[in-house]
Amino acid sequence: MLYDVIVSGLGPAGATAAYELASKGLNVLAFDKENFPRYKPCGGCVSLKVEKILPFDFKSVAEDTTYGVVFTYRSKRPIPVISRKPVGYNVNRDRFDNLLKEKAKQAGAAVREGERVKGIEECDDYVHVKTSEGIYKTRILIGADGAGSIVSREILEFNPKMCAVAIEAEIPFEGERLAALKGRLLIDFGCIPHGYGWVFPKGKNLSVGIAGISDKVKGRVKEYFGDFVKREKSLSGLNMNDMHGWTIPYFHDTGQRITKARVLAVGDAAHLVDPFLGEGIYYAIRSAQLAAKIVSEEIKNNEFDLNRYDELVRAELYPELRAAAKLGRLVYSFPGLWYNILESEPSLMESYYDVIRGEKKYEGFYKDIISRIKTRPWKLAIRWIKGFFRSKGR
Ligand SMILES: Cc1cc2nc3c(=O)[nH]c(=O)nc-3n(C[C@H](O)[C@H](O)[C@H](O)COP(=O)(O)OP(=O)(O)OC[C@H]3O[C@@H](n4cnc5c(N)ncnc54)[C@H](O)[C@@H]3O)c2cc1C
Known part of the structure; x- marks a missing residue:
């Protein structure tokens, strides 16, 4: 049997991709190596x-x-x-992820728990997916198998230092x-x-x-x-x-592609984690929605240009992740300075809350911080020096 789409992994990214694609009437098969509900280390x-x-x-x-x-x-x-x-x-991720997986099932996706994807082989018109139980054939494969993704190993350059x-x-x-x-x-x-x-x-x-x-x-x-x-x-x-x-697998600004021929990656498998505070669930779900949009259109038109998914992710998610990366570099290179900024202007974080509420862009928050540093450099320098001696005296 030839599936329209196989999804490897049923965390927030994979379950969302399976839900969206099955809701659009596609023939979807999704695997997860674990039986749900399963534990996933996460602040949640x-x-x-x-x-x-x-x-x-x-x-x-x-x-x-x-x-x-x-x-x-x-x-x-x-x-x-x-x-x-x-x-x-x-x-708790066991309950949250189980809910998303059940929604995918209700939408019509075939779900196989406890079946691990072990390898893939790309052919001209389809992809072979080898699992612990058998071999399956699909027009498009979505890698949603998390930080240690088997699928993204085939399409991304994974640098373990960038984690x-x-x-x-x-x-x-x-x-x-x-x-x-x-x-x-x-x-x-x-x-x-x-x-x-x-x-x-x-x-x-x-x-x-x-x-x-x-x-x-x-x-x-x-x-x-x-x-x-x-x-x-x-x-x-x-x-x-x-x-x-x-x-x-936090985002690093290489702008690398997350598609290759008939295979694409979403969520952690595509390194879409915010490098400032490690938010990954939003990016997993949103990247899966963008992938489902492109995949369903391409399958309907019988075309398989997944570059359009790369373009959408670059336009919508990368600018936010880039701003988060700049912020992460500033905060973690100078944590003492950052903490002094926070102490002198705690209300700055209200502006960050607007970012995670989806009411403000990350770049705007980054600019707010830079402008605070520029307008009060001496006040901050003095607080920084005092903070430094306070921590040394402890
Ligand atoms: C300690 C920690 C704390 C975090 N805290 C937060 C937080 O508070 N908020 C937040 O937004 N993000 C947080 N994150 C990030 C967040 O957990 C991830 O970004 C998010 O889970 C990504 O979802 P995903 O669906 O891409 O991958 P995952 O949630 O990892 O799901 C991948 C799925 O694929 C399955 N799988 C793996 N390999 C295979 C295979 N070969 N075959 C079949 N199935 C496979 C796995 O069993 C799993 O179910 C945290 C991460 C960590 C590690």
Whole structure:
């Protein structure tokens, strides 16, 4: 049998691609190596702009509504920036991803769980997909198989140095201690090179983690995680043994193509993760929607020019990811300076919240920060020097 589209992986990217394409009447087969619901290491913060683009409600699986963040620097100098309006929702990925996969099934996609894609072979008019159970034939293959994607290995140049390494633990946490953390995230700068630590409250658990760019972290991610947990008062007495390592394939500005002939990549498989705070769920879902638009049009016209998907991603997603990359370079190269900017102008983050609500462009937020630096260089320099001596004196 010849499928219109095979999707490898059923995380947010793959499930969205399968849902959109099956809704348009295409003959879709989707695989995931895991049986759902399955665990996926993730802070689980779904930004408000995801709610704007998903065609169905997902709040039945939201564990908490987020109104802002308490920022800290090496677990000190807290700056709460809490908004009146929500900025996002916290989910457990087992339930969230299961919901998206069920929507794909209801739309008519054939779904095979527990079946791993092992390799692909491109022919002139179709692609052969080899899985743990058999060999299948498709007109177009969508690689949505995440950070370690088998499919994108065939079409992208993967540089392992251009990834963040992360450790995440899901900690059962109830009662009054959780109530105090609800509605807000905790983000700690300065605890790992080129990255940050977090505590995100969910229904009956906390996501506790740390992530930093792999060539700066130099294999010491566990050590940084241990130090972060020791310093963080809200975590005292909790058992962090159930922790998981993962990579985060953040966007790097090479402008590389994410298609080749009849194969394309979406989400993490296409390295579409925001390099500032690591948001990936929105980009996974949005890239899958853009891919589904092009794939359905090409199949209807019996043409297979997937470059149009590259062009759409370049026009819509790359400008945002580029601005996030510039911001990431500024923040993580000079975390002390960044923290002083935040301390002197916490309201700046309201402008970031508008970005993750989908009400403002990332480039606008970056420009706001640069203009603050330019208008008050001396004030910031003095705060920076004071902050430096304060941290040395500790
Ligand atoms: C520790 C951590 C914290 C994060 N926190 C956040 C956050 O708070 N908010 C946010 O927006 N983003 C966050 N991210 C990023 C986010 O998790 C990813 O960007 C997002 O999951 C990407 O979705 P995806 O569908 O592309 O890939 P995935 O969610 O990784 O899904 C890929 C799927 O493919 C399957 N698969 C893999 N290989 C194969 C194969 N060979 N055959 C078949 N199936 C296969 C996997 O089982 C999986 O189900 C975080 C990432 C990490 C690691």
